[in-house]
Amino acid sequence: MRMRVAVGSILTECNQFGGSPINIQSFERQELRKGVDMLEVDTGVVGGTLQTFKENQVEVVPLLYASSCPGGPITTECYLQLKDELIGRLKDAMPIDGVLLPLHGASVVEDLGDPEGDLIKSVRYVVGNQVPIVVTLDLHAHVTDEMIRFAQALIAWETYPHCDTFSTGTRGAKILLSIIAGEIQPTMAMAKVPVITSAVHGSTATDSPFSKVMNTAKKYESDNDVVSTSVFLVHPYIDQPDMGSGGLVITNNNMNKAINIANKLSEEYWSKRFELEPQVHTPQEAIQTGLKTSGGPILLVETADCCGGGASGDSIASLAALLEAEVTLPSLVPVVDPNVAEMCHKVGIGQEIRAEIGYQIDSRWGEPISIIGRVIYLSQGDFQYTGGIWDGSIGKMGPSAVIALGSIQVLVTTYATYDWANEQFRSVGLDTSAAKFIVVKNPMNYQFAYGDIAKSIFILDTPGPTPATCRYLKYERLQRPYFPADEYITNLSSTILTN
Ligand SMILES: [Zn+2]
Structure with a gap:
């Protein structure tokens, strides 16, 4: 049989x-x-x-x-x-x-x-x-x-x-x-x-x-x-x-x-x-060093807001730092913000938008900032994965928009999506090769999209639920000792599980 x-x-x-x-x-x-x-x-x-x-x-x-x-x-x-x-x-x-x-x-x-x-x-x-x-x-x-x-x-x-x-x-x-x-x-x-x-x-x-x-x-x-x-x-x-x-x-x-x-x-x-354990930088340090580097792209790896690790993708820590540094070179930033995405669809392409953006899904990690920009692209948010666990299948960002804040282009989406390469940016016509700064929100897969072209890569230390170091995460169920909270553990033996 x-x-x-x-x-x-x-x-x-x-x-x-x-x-x-x-x-x-x-x-x-x-x-x-x-x-x-x-x-x-x-x-x-x-x-x-x-x-x-x-x-x-x-x-x-x-x-x-x-x-x-x-x-x-x-x-x-x-x-x-x-x-x-x-x-x-x-x-x-x-x-x-x-x-x-x-x-x-x-x-x-x-x-x-x-x-x-x-x-x-x-x-x-x-x-x-x-x-x-x-x-x-x-x-x-x-x-x-x-x-x-x-x-x-x-x-x-x-x-x-x-x-x-x-x-x-x-x-x-x-x-x-x-x-x-x-x-x-x-x-x-x-x-x-x-x-x-x-x-x-x-x-x-x-x-x-x-x-x-x-x-x-x-x-x-x-x-x-x-x-x-x-x-x-x-x-x-x-x-x-x-x-x-x-x-x-x-x-x-x-x-x-x-x-x-x-x-x-x-x-x-x-x-x-x-x-x-990675070396980490503040967004301000990374941007200042990046500005002194000729060419781009410079990757600002905001891994603390990684949708692929369960974060909301709604952090604006890097965006705020780029605005504060008054960066005038082309820069790309992804932010999940359903309210702002909806507002963009209401006002339409070419129109000015004034909004509060950021931390609107998971408010534990910071305060929104006020922006005034222009809507330059609208999309329903579908894109196709070109590799990885969902190779060939459709990812859904939901109603999405690109807002230009001077030279900074912000991809605002309704839903968080897992990053494989740079399918999301490409799906809304953003040119990653022309960017000076690109904010990426994953700890690893950015290598597919930018590994060959990135001039510098900075792993950032920003607030969020998927940080580059777990040293400061407040675990309640996981008991000490563990690395990196405890760098040396005397008489450590491995925990063995068998079937
Ligand atoms: Zn995994």
């Missing part, structure tokens, strides 16, 4: 320091496919799993694919709706031979700290102990005891920026098929150390400290007993007990080896902690 596997995915990342709650509309704006509707997906992690199953003549039972731009915690109502959909379809599909769950691993629900663990456990209760569950995760996941205990195998992306979602789907599917066929008996161990840093030095495309640990991990995969290795830089903007970064190793029926290798990876990770 043909093998039958179920595939279900809830994929988003949350922020417990800021951002807007993620609700069902957030998923509807990006991806919300139920049942057979899901089978059309041919990119990203879900696309990779589906293609692999198809190639192996496996019957897929499509459950749910829900993916949204990161934000604050998922509302309880939304999570329960998605979970009920996924679990309900799974119950109807029983019996099945295996389950593949492409998840993120760092989402939270208003009243639930580990929804991925909860979901894996709930799937386990439906399928019983004999049916394997394989889960793919973002390498920024917060790996918990529940995730490890209730799954046979967890594997993570190998790249950051995340270019390998499709191939991770393929790897996950192949591991699931090997387990079902009895070719491997996975034994899994995670070792983590309390290193909580932003992702600024987390690239796998450069010679970063994170890429060194990743390279070590991947070398172990040539060992015949090793099924998979993963390295995690924990998403630092959730606030949960036992957060940490390190290595996860799956071996074929050899738990000691899994623990040993995972431990080595977490020890190497700890040794790299100081290198993972």
Whole structure:
């Protein structure tokens, strides 16, 4: 009889320091496919799993694919709706031979700290102990005891920026098929150390400290007993007990080896902690230094307001500094501000606009400023991603406008969107190559858009829920000691989780 596997995915990342709650509309704006509707997906992690199953003549039972731009915690109502959909379809599909769950691993629900663990456990209760569950995760996941205990195998992306979602789907599917066929008996161990840093030095495309640990991990995969290795830089903007970064190793029926290798990876990770902390600048310093540099673009990396890390995107810290410095060279700034976007659409192209802009969604981080400018572009805000987790799919900024404030052009959008390259600027006709200053609001992916052309890059220290350093974040559930609040920890040993 043909093998039958179920595939279900809830994929988003949350922020417990800021951002807007993620609700069902957030998923509807990006991806919300139920049942057979899901089978059309041919990119990203879900696309990779589906293609692999198809190639192996496996019957897929499509459950749910829900993916949204990161934000604050998922509302309880939304999570329960998605979970009920996924679990309900799974119950109807029983019996099945295996389950593949492409998840993120760092989402939270208003009243639930580990929804991925909860979901894996709930799937386990439906399928019983004999049916394997394989889960793919973002390498920024917060790996918990529940995730490890209730799954046979967890594997993570190998790249950051995340270019390998499709191939991770393929790897996950192949591991699931090997387990079902009895070719491997996975034994899994995670070792983590309390290193909580932003992702600024987390690239796998450069010679970063994170890429060194990743390279070590991947070398172990040539060992015949090793099924998979993963390295995690924990998403630092959730606030949960036992957060940490390190290595996860799956071996074929050899738990000691899994623990040993995972431990080595977490020890190497700890040794790299100081290198993972970025140097930061004030916007004023960065602008003054940038003005003394010939040409551009100069990148002002306002990573504290990263929509891809769950922030609202409504900070105007860099914009205010550019205005204060009376910059007269072309500069580009993105700001999420639904009120101002609506006002622009009301007054129309070519008209003057006077508005209060900034911090209108998440007022914890600053005060709005008054601007007088001219509306020079209006759009309904759709753009197409050219790579990454949503390659080819449509991103929705909602009603959007470009306001000219002298030489500074501000892209004002209704909704926060995840940055891949510079699709948002391009979609409204803004020329990034001609800009002196470009404000980017992500810690990493700006490298795709500007890596080759940027004259200088400044990582900024600005207020927001996704800061470049986590040294000053006020965690309540995460207990000390952790780096960077505690730079040296005596008698530190890695926390080991096993299945
Ligand atoms: Zn990630």
